[in-house]
Amino acid sequence: MSSFPATVSRTDPEPHGGAIHPRWLRLTHWLNALAVTIMTTSGWRIYDAAPFFDFTFPRGMTLGGWLGGALQWHFAGMWLLVGNGLLYLTLNLFSGRLFRRFFPLSPQGVLGDVWKALRGRLAHDDPRHYNQVQRAAYLFAMLDLIVLVASGLVLWKSVQFGLLRELLGGYEAARRIHFVAMALLVGFVGVHLVMVALVPRTLLSMIRGR
Amino acid sequence: MLRSKPVADRPDAASILKEARKVLAPHIGQTSRRAFLRTLTLGGVAMLSGCSLDEDDQVEHALSMISRFNDHVQGWIFDRNALAPTYSQSMLTRPFPFNAFYGVEKAPAIDEAGYTLEVSGLVADKRPWRLGELRAMAQTDQITRHICVEGWSAIGHWGGVRFSDFLMRVGADTGAKYVGFKCADGYYTSIDMPTALHSQTLLALTYDGQVLPREYGFPMKLRMPTKLGYKNPKHIQAIFVTNSYPGGYWEDQGYNWFGGS
């Protein structure tokens, strides 16, 4: 079986033949994009029922039609988001891919890559390799989604998840945290989509695997 | 945080729904709610809005099935010993917001002299109750957070009879699944037995030390800090214990039945 492990690890950091993105990654990525879309647009409609800032989201951008419909979408979408997210994290962690792809990571490295990108010198020759800005951004998205789910649990079941509620500073604080984490995630997705538009061949590999 | 939004939004949704029902019900009966939702459900999500009407119906059906599944999950998560946090008198939200599917001026005015509470279903003693008899039972009070399905919350101070004491007194079958409520304003809802027996579930007769005022549900409200606002019925006229799913005013329109926190 493992005749030449050394060769494999030197020339191909992914033990998946020529695929840039393994199938499970592509699948969980697109399911996550669907789940995030459902959660965000239905969440906006729920926010609109009792806004705590001076604005509401235009109805046309929201999902569910009325508060009850939006809640049904939100509490259905959560299963997809959490189930798929756990699958992604488990496979990523136990395959060792998480460490291969997202580390090492350092503030200097991120700044260095930002500087290179600004001068148009950030190399894109190896699509198997995420630069440090990507690493930071993707890890941020993962952590932010964890915060979203944790604060969401407090909003859903504040009595049953009492310890989590106290950690987040109580029910009303959890509402703000949930909102801010949503806003940051929307910010991430915006930047993410711009980057994909700038380097469209990454989209092909996220669809076809290579 | 509270402003007047809570009062404005829900009655609004309610009146639209009612309107839609009134217009459509004679023609297509049961499907009226769906017809209303169909026009609005898929808002701005372009990827889903290509659905035909048929698929839209299926989406709605799937969503209600998941909501029922979520009822079971919540029943399973519910811990009878987990207590909602309590607060000090100084943290009360003043004034405590009024919220119903109608404006405050329409809240029913009930005359104590003519009032009796009906008890029926799987109970040993179906004798109707007078308010005085409830006041004669052991009283307890608590300051807890009321959380609305819309997201806002407010801290209030309720007192009255522990609901589990009441259920014991009428000899309720505590192995039954549901306790249902019918209210003087036409509202109705139902809860699961474990929540009914939770030590913080009160048959509230007072608000902040005063007889429960009309706008907060005179003569009595079932106050559960482990459930969302719409699960807490006001102006209760009848209580029944049953094994067949009784639904509820908002629940029948799509709010989650368990509705617990």
Ligand code: HEM
């Ligand atoms: C429809 C919208 C989306 C498109 C077109 C898209 C596209 C892509 C593409 C092309 C990549 C690969 C980048 C590369 O190989 O250099 C990628 C990776 C990634 N995307 Fe998205 N994405 C979308 C939505 C989202 C959303 C909503 C999230 C999270 C909230 C997200 C999180 C991520 C993460 C974490 C990665 C790295 C995955 C890994 O390698 O483990 N994406 N996306």
